[in-house]
Amino acid sequence: xxxxxxxxxxxxxxxxxxxxxxxxxxxxxxxxxxxxxxxxxxxxxxxxxxxxxxxxxxxxxxxxxxxxxxxxxxxxxxxxxxxxxxxxxxxxxxxxxxxxxxxxxxxxxxxxxxxxxxxxxxxxxxxxxxxxxxxxxxxxxxxxxxxxxxxxxxxxxxxxxxxxxxxxxxxxxxxxxxxxxxxxxxxxxxxxxxxxxxxxxxxxxxxxxxxxxxxxxxxxxxxxxxxxxxxxxxxxxxxxxxxxxxxxxxxxx
Amino acid sequence: xxxxxxxxxxxxxxxxxxxxxxxxxxxxxxxxxxxxxxxxxxxxxxxxxxxxxxxxxxxxxxxxxxxxxxxxxxxxxxxxxxxxxxxxxxxxxxxxxxxxxxxxxxxxxxxxxxxxxxxxxxxxxxxxxxxxxxxxxxxxxxxxxxxxxxxxxxxxxxxxxxxxxxxxxxxxxxxxxxxxxxxxxxxxxxxxxxxxxxxxxxxxxxxxxxxxxxxxxxxxxxxxxxxxxxxxxxxxxxxxxxxxxxxxxxxxxxxxxxxxxxxxxxxxxxxxxxxxxxxxxxxxxxxxxxxxxxxxxxxxxxxxxxxxxxxxxxxxxxxxxxxxxxxxxxxxxxxxxxxxxxxxxxxxxxxxxxxx
Numbered sequence: 301x302x303x304x305x306x307x308x309x310x311x312x313x314x315x316x317x318x319x320x321x322x323x324x325x326x327x328x329x330x331x332x333x334x335x336x337x338x339x340x341x342x343x344x345x346x347x348x349x350x351x352x353x354x355x356x357x358x359x360x361x362x363x364x365x366x367x368x369x370x371x372x373x374x375x376x377x378x379x380x381x382x383x384x385x386x387x388x389x390x391x392x393x394x395x396x397x398x399x400x401x402x403x404x405x406x407x408x409x410x411x412x413x414x415x416x417x418x419x420x421x422x423x424x425x426x427x428x429x430x431x432x433x434x435x436x437x438x439x440x441x442x443x444x445x446x447x448x449x450x451x452x453x454x455x456x457x458x459x460x461x462x463x464x465x466x467x468x469x470x471x472x473x474x475x476x477x478x479x480x481x482x483x484x485x486x487x488x489x490x491x492x493x494x495x496x497x498x499x500x501x502x503x504x505x506x507x508x509x510x511x512x513x514x515x516x517x518x519x520x521x522x523x524x525x526x527x528x529x530x531x532x533x534x535x536x537x538x539x540x541x542x543x544x545x546x547x548x549x550x551x552x553x
Numbered sequence: 554x555x556x557x558x559x560x561x562x563x564x565x566x567x568x569x570x571x572x573x574x575x576x577x578x579x580x581x582x583x584x585x586x587x588x589x590x591x592x593x594x595x596x597x598x599x600x601x602x603x604x605x606x607x608x609x610x611x612x613x614x615x616x617x618x619x620x621x622x623x624x625x626x627x628x629x630x631x632x633x634x635x636x637x638x639x640x641x642x643x644x645x646x647x648x649x650x651x652x653x654x655x656x657x658x659x660x661x662x663x664x665x666x667x668x669x670x671x672x673x674x675x676x677x678x679x680x681x682x683x684x685x686x687x688x689x690x691x692x693x694x695x696x697x698x699x700x701x702x703x704x705x706x707x708x709x710x711x712x713x714x715x716x717x718x719x720x721x722x723x724x725x726x727x728x729x730x731x732x733x734x735x736x737x738x739x740x741x742x743x744x745x746x747x748x749x750x751x752x753x754x755x756x757x758x759x760x761x762x763x764x765x766x767x768x769x770x771x772x773x774x775x776x777x778x779x780x781x782x783x784x785x786x787x788x789x790x791x792x793x794x795x796x797x798x799x800x801x802x803x804x805x806x807x808x809x810x811x812x813x814x815x816x817x818x819x820x821x822x823x824x825x826x827x828x829x830x831x832x833x834x835x836x837x838x839x840x841x842x843x844x845x846x847x848x849x850x851x852x853x854x855x856x857x858x859x860x861x862x863x864x865x866x867x868x869x870x871x872x873x874x875x876x877x878x879x880x881x882x883x884x885x886x887x888x889x890x891x892x893x894x895x896x897x898x899x900x901x902x903x904x905x906x907x908x909x
Contacts, residue, residue, distance in 0.1 A: 351785060377787030389782035391775045393844075402775040405768060406787045412796070415767030416760055422767065429768075469786050 302365065304329045304505050305473055310349055310359035311529075319345045320529045323359070325507075327473070327522075332499055333507045334520030334537065338549065341526040343509045344386060347475050351383050352376040364472055378406055380472035384462040386481060386509075392451035396442055399450050399461055400433040403468025408432075436464045439501065440494070456487045460494070467502060474498070476508040480515050488512055492519050517541060525549070568762050571847045572755060578854075579751045586747070598861055600815045603750025604808045605857050607757045609837035609849035611804030614761055616835065617844030618770065619797040620777030622686040624831045625673070625693030626805050629666045631826035633806025634813035635700055635732070637662030638741040641814065642731055643707070645742055655744040659753075659810045666806020669696070670799040678794045693831055700821040705732040737820035738813075745815040753811060754850075757804050761846060764800065773797045840881045852881065 303326040310323040320342045327333045335343050348354045350361060352373040361369045368379050382403075391399050408429050414421040437443040440460040445453060450461060459479060466474055479495070480488045492515055498504055510516050516523065516537070523540040525532040533543045540546060582599060585591045608626060615623045637658040648654040677688045704715040708728030715721040719730055732738050764770050772793045775783040784790055813819050823829050837856060841848030859877060863870040884890050 353781075373784040374787050374789055377785060383785055385782065385785075389779045389785075391778035391782065393778050394771065394774055398771055398774075401768075402771050402783070402788065403786045405772055408768070410768060412764070412767075412769050415769055416763045418763060425768075465782075465786060 303327055304331075304364055305350075305507070306360075306362040307350070308360045308362075310346070310356050310361065312345065312349060312354055312356050312358075318529055320349065320356075320526075323526075323529075323531060325524055325534075327505055327507060329505055330499060330503055331505055332495070332519055332521050333505075334516045334523045335507060335509045335526065336511070336516060336523060337526035337532070342529040343526055344477060345529075346526070347383060347477055347509065350376075350475065351381055377469055377471075380470075381475065382466035382469045382471035382473070383475035384459070384466055384477055384479060386477040388455075388458050388462055390450040390458055390462060390465070392449070394450060395446065396437065396448050396450055396453065396461055397430070397433055397446040399465050400436055400468050401429050403465040404429050404432060407468075407470055433468065436468055439497070440464045456483060456490075459483070459491070463494075463498065467498065467504075472505065474504050474506045476506060476510075478509050478511065480510060480512045485514075488515055491515070495519060513541075564766060567847075568766075571758060571762070571850075574847070575751060575754055575758065575850070579747070583747070594861065595858075598858065599747040600745050600750050600811065602854060602857050603747070603754055604811050604815075605834070605837065605853040606754050606850050607808040607811070608805055608834045609841065609853040610754075610757050610761055610846055611801045611808070612834050613838050613841075613844065613846055613849045614764075614797055614801040614804070616838050617846075617849075618765055618777065619773050619794060621678070621794070621798075622682065622835075623689040623798070623801075624686045624828065624835065625689035625691075625696075626801075626834050627826045627828070627830035628673075628689075628693030628696035629669060629802040629805035630809035630812065630830070631693075631696050631700060631821055632669045633662035633666040633809030634819060634826070635738065635809075635821070636665040637806075637810040638738045638813035638819045639705070639732060641741050641744070642738060645740075651742065651744050654742070655749065655810075655814060658744075658814070659807060662810035662813075663803040663806045666809065667799050667803035670802025671795065674795045674798040674802075678791070678798060690828055690831065693826075693828060697821045697823075697826045700737075700826075701735050703732050704730070704734050706730045735820065737818060739818045741813055741817065741819060743814060743817065745811050750811055753807055757807065758846065760800065760804065765846075769793065769796060836878070840878065840885065842885045848885070855881070 305325065305327040307323060307325045311321045312319055323346060335346065337343050345354065349356050352371050352375070355370045359369070360367065363379055363381060366379055368376050391402060394402070408425050410421045410425045434443055434446065437446055440463065442457060442461060442464065445457070450458065453461060463476070480491055483491060495506065496519060499506055520537050522535065523537050524534045525540060525546050527549045532549055533540045533546045586596050608630060612623065612626050615621055640661050641654055641658045644654055648657070673692050677685060677692065680688055702716045704717070704719055704722055706713045706719070706722040706724045706728050708725040710725060713722040713724055713728070719733065722728070772783070772788045773796070775788055776790050776793055780790055837853040838849050840856070841850065841852035855877070859874055860870060863873055866873065
């Protein structure tokens with residue numbers, strides 16, 4: 301079976317700094333894949349390369365047989381890659397429901413004229429969007445807060461909302477950038493269950509960046525370790541975490 | 554599901570209140586005017602009031618909903634005013650039915666202002682914040698100054714254009730000057746009425762409110778709140794920024810059409826189409842509460858009527874005007890005032906309490 305995401309020799313330089321070099325990764329459908337590495341190793345840069353925020357100097361990114369190398373962020377989103385951010389980026393002054401509805405933007409259409417004149421197309425599609433958004437919110441237990449402004453949600457729920465919004469775009473691949481950052485052990489446990497749930501319920505392929513080793517070893521099937529922009533180790537979670545190179549570079553001893 | 558219905562009703566209710574305020578205010582003023590219990594000065598202020606309200610609501614689309622600072626709004630008003638005045642003057646004897654002529658002039662004024670919105674929007678919307686403000690300010694001034702050097706005449710052989718003076722038009726003896734540079738356009742039919750103004754306000758409100766509460770409006774507000782996140786879920790940032798900017802320009806053009814058909818002589822100077830006007834409109838929007846459509850309307854009304862009502866106080870007039878500006882600012886933005894308002898005046902408004 302061909303991999304859902306196939307990245308070969310991905311690289312980018314910022315001025316004289318080679319931030320990511322020769323990065324390869326291959327993720328199967330419905331796999332939960334972890335990307336780890338010390339601070340500044342280039343993990344978020346990889347995400348930015350995969351989502352078109354930066355254009356790679358070298359390499360190829362193939363998503364489900366489609367070449368998305370160097371495409372624009374919008375086109376990559378349409379091709380089926382959704383992401384969350386390390387520092388939460390919600391639409392703070394929109395309601396929780398509207399945040400998800402923005403995620404549904406490209407899946408439900410009506411024209412500007414239909415919207416302004418409130419034609420039947422507007423009513424029908426808005427109803428669909430509301431129902432779909434509420435379904436998604438229910439999965440994350442946020443349906444009771446649909447009316448709240450996104451900025452008024454507590455931290456943990458903001459993280460969930462960001463994932464719900466990403467899923468609204470109906471992606472093939474979900475990128476989570478440090479989903480457990482700033483969470484206490486209880487919340488992290490809850491998050492782990494939720495990520496598993498998302499994978500099963502939506503048949504989602506997930507690539508996540510994480511520092512929390514409990515989370516990584518708990519749910520990731522495969523790992524890639526980045527160090528100074530290069531792949532240090534790659535493979536099954538247990539073998540990678542026991543790799544002496546990884547232990548010296550990252551876990552320390 | 555039930556919460557959702559409730560929420561939708563709340564937004565609809567709030568919007569209906571906005572339309573209601575306009576209609577009731579119109580009815581009251583119209584009654585006062587017809588019973589003659591209002592000074593002619595105040596009566597003459599009704600159309601300008603409608604113009605300012607339309608301008609404030611349309612600028613709110615850019616400043617409040619899109620979250621970008623534009624200081625060239627008077628420029629788009631200028632485009633709408635001059636194209637429509639030019640059209641109406643040319644068609645004065647061809648189309649004798651005043652309402653039809655006005656509607657055509659309105660459509661042309663709005664369309665040309667929208668085209669200018671697109672032409673200016675494409676390059677300038679790459680900028681943000683202060684930079685965008687300065688560049689739009691410059692474009693507004695450019696439009697005003699271009700209009701001031703424009704000479705157009707018409708004779709038996711057709712239209713003549715010049716950017717120098719009337720003599721340069723080289724017209725036959727039967728020629729008439731239509732646009733006379735700094736002297737502008739004279740003899741535009743006075744088709745604007747208070748009723749037309751109010752209808753235009755309602756149309757503006759309808760377009761802006763419905764747009765904000767649609768798929769497009771959500772995309773525009775998403776860009777305002779977080780551009781990077783909006784891009785990451787596949788929102789075309791350039792397209793929606795341009796859409797907000799263009800609709801706003803077209804509506805400012807409509808205000809310009811109303812303005813042009815309210816005066817017998819239309820000229821472009823700093824006070825009506827220059828930065829003075831642009832800043833004035835921005836003041837309405839900021840004081841009314843950025844993003845609050847009803848607020849910009851109320852601010853426009855108060856700040857337009859106030860200097861006129863205070864005319865009797867002569868020297869103290871501008872002092873009181875300034876104090877009112879400060880008080881309105883406090884009422885809108887100080888945390889204590891917001892708290893008080895939510896406690897006593899929160900009819901039909903969304904409660905914005907935090908969870909837990």
